[in-house]
Amino acid sequence: MDVVKEIIRNSAIGPFSRRFQGMVLSLFGSIVCTLFIMLVLLLINGTTMNIQFGY
Numbered sequence: 750m751d752v753v754k755e756i757i758r759n760s761a762i763g764p765f766s767r768r769f770q771g772m773v774l775s776l777f778g779s780i781v782c783t784l785f786i787m788l789v790l791l792l793i794n795g796t797t798m799n800i801q802f803g804y
Contacts, residue, residue, distance in 0.1 A: 757770060757774075
């Protein structure tokens, strides 16, 4: 936990309030969770999906 606090303190969000730091970290966590869920769904259903690139 000390390592995480040290990283946050030395990052760009370090001088901001705890509430703002929490909001930024929760936004980052939700983006990471969404991407992980999308990866799992793509790995499970990827063979049956019809993915097309173009206009």
